[in-house]
Amino acid sequence: MHRSSSAESELAEELAVVRPALGPRFAAALPGARAAVLTRLWRALVHEPLPWVAQRTERGGESLLTLGDGRRLHGPRADPYATASYVTEVRLDDVAYDDPARLMTELAVPHGAGLSVELAHSVASLALSRAGQDPHDTSLKDPREWPEHDWEWEQRVVDGHPYHPNCRSRPGFTVAEQLAYGPEHRPTVRLGLLPVPADECLVSGEWPSQLRDGSRLVIPVHPWQAAHVLKRSCEAGAPAHPLMSLRTLALVDGPHVKTALSTRLTSSVRDISVGSIVASAALSEFAETLTPRAYGLLHMTRTLGAATADSPDLAAVLRESPAAYGAPGERVVPVAALAGTELPGSPAWLAQFARLALTVGLRLLELGVALEAHGQNLLVVLSASGAPLRLVYRDLADIRVSPARLARHGIPLPDDLPARILTDDVTALRRKLFGSLVAGALAGTAGSRRVLRAALETAVRDLPPTPDLGALREEPLPTKALTLMRLSPGVPGDRWALLPNPLGVDVG
Template identity: 70%
Template sequence: MHRPPTAEAEIAEELAVVRPALLPRYAAELPGARAAVLTRLWRALAHEPLPWLTGRLPGAYSLALRLADGRTLYGPPADPYATSAYVTAVRLGRERYDDPARLMTALGVEHADAFTAELAHSVASLALSRADADHPKEWPEQDWKWEQRVVDGHPFHPNCRSRPGFSVADQLAYGPEHGPVVELGTVPVPADGCLVSGDWPAELRSGDRLLVPVHPWQAAHVLARPHDAWRPARPLMSLRTLALPGGPHVKTALSARLTSSVRDISAYSVRAAAALSALADELAGRSGGLLHITRTLGAVTARSPDLAALLREAPEVYAGPGERVLPVAALATTSLPDSPGWLAEFTRLALTVGLRLLDLGVALEAHGQNLLVVLSADGTPVRLVYRDLADIRISPARLARHGITPPSLTGRLITDDELMLRRKLFGSLVAGALAGTAGSGPALGSALAAAVPRLPDTSDLAALRRGPLPAKALTLMRLSPGTPGDQWTSLPNPLVLERGPSDQ
């Protein structure tokens, strides 16, 4: 029987045409890429409340997962905070699986077809990214060069490098880890048909029309309409946000599925941009000089999430002489987190800022992409920079208690629910940015144990200390097409050595 080509073979075939010299390195990277994605998938199987898993039996040297159909899946003990690819294979019954897509096919669970295809693409795309990564060991001077160093994508998502709809040529042309220059374009739109927030610059105006920056992939595959050349830019970690030389960052609408979500820019985000930027200024002013929040300079949508853009300050404007600003996700490409003392100090800084803002009334989505750290010349973490306010949570009641006028917003950003606020911060900062920097549960636990006693004792800190830690159930969300919004799981808190309900 003829079998369709695998994602690995498809990428190899395309690579043979567009970059044949990269084929040997691509082939050599495939086993490591399978292990990296399988490790992320095993984390989900071990810790997320997946309805077709009925029991987890941890042992000293293994973990057994009971399936609803009576089969058993065996693998190593699962560290939910590990970033190394320590799972090279698992066993379903007597069959050994080293390929995450083959494993999902064998599991045969509901709604898994699309997720399985994305797992296969994540492996092949990750191998391609690693094959083309050749970044110098010296610390970069430009902020966009730091972003290129984050080759593996999301540290815990099985679809860490999934870019369905992107050919090999697209990935080489637009993926930041490949070091490209992307030629942004503009689409002219009648001004009276646009929603604008903030100041839209004269450079992007032409008579009674506004010029909306567009990503070339979006222009070719989604808009299917002509666009004018504008300016070259460097893609950042999010792929759709790019750095203009000497200027701001441009967040474009790029309606492609990256990791879990189809990315676009909603009218809600554009409408909220100016109010959020004003709130950010006040919050940064109350951080004791420990936090900067990049301002949204202007935002526009042509009444379509597929044709919209935001202009945002570049984080490097907040670096002083001799300082560097880099995304927290890029810290793992340095030797800094190897020092327990450095990791504890960084953890204290991040929690001080995150908990202070939470007490004021704003829960940041402080994962390793949105959160940046300012390092002194000797590598000491001195301040934080936060970017992209599109998915924070705001508590009007908490803001009011501190004499801050809540922004005149409604909708998904606004909540006084303490559980939702804490999930947003702890899930992104502790189970995300800090865990990804530490690289393992023991390292994260040690850093938290050193940092927490030096923090102001608030009810939010008490909730963090009690555990378990919330984290987005990324695989459950992808396998639940009928359930909108975030879904959550509980991870064992390395600070208190407790285990959450999903681990019982």
């Protein structure tokens, strides 16, 4: 019999107080949530360069890991591109574990205790997210019933990141706060409004007049941030709908508001650095010069304004809604939400979408810009029948720009782009695009190595032959080593894993 973790028990106790009707559904969702997180963790154990794994072998339908201390881990053969929850237990020597947090505790590796706590939170929160869904909702099965609003699509993403074991880790959030602010629970949130003297603020772009009060700027604040970090009361602002990033919300018939949320969600603390505020307008203007070069297949959402009270804890960015780029009858859908539709079930549709995404991504990479085009940043414009027509990209903060490649194509490099995004390192540029677009957005949409391979084989057939395309076809596929990064506190920057090329011979 499974013994509940403290995170599961605590959440169940809170749920019994704030939403008792969800209790039975939460309990029923726990085994599936454990399997979902364990599947993600097992993928990391098999494929990431963890220093305490001495050897990896494949034997039949099983992956076998030998640890540095001689212990052995056994589990199902790990498809690095699978999104289904196919791992229900992993054996450490002769003991089977169905709980990822308990497995990580027993591994007793450096910094594993902290990750174990996060995994337990991820399981409990994921079960809560699943419990809050309507089991009879079939609206995504029929294009005629697809959501009309962009935020409705965002709130369809229930399980979070398809490959990160911390896919639903929300430390510091009570059950009531998850229900009140988690997008998958479909709440309406009233942002706080905090006036700050204008001479204490840094503004990039145009800050709207409706968010000014005489000599003060009014900065939108997430209610959680106001209560737990700023510890200040705020005037209630306009109603808004949380998007899949949780700290970004869509105002009703208005722009999207990215707020600071100084807690670790998935991997990162979601505050807004002063540097990103400074760079936001320049990046937005630079992006507008690139879209005409992408064959008319790409839009980039504009940053309307950004402001900070000289603190990453009190800042906000106003962005254009991606829905602005959909014509009447079209839908603008985050790629992460596609898995809830029947579209990826069609090999022809998936190949068409992969060709569109690679055409745009490789074109910009050739010009000198590597997008971080994962399923949250990348959206696709669909026709009324569901055909992929164009792409929309948002959030330019983590792109990479090659001055040398820009120069080769006669594209001026703006003087005020942040130094941290500039690099001519080919490996860094390819990692940024391939790791997010192919190992992220396309793989997460395909759901398995076999399906991804079929889509890529068709998609790359007629693309212009560039060195970048050659690397994509022939070299191992880079992806962020998300678990290694969580086990490496104090190590700055991204860490990377190399996955078997989905276009390779062994499709497993």
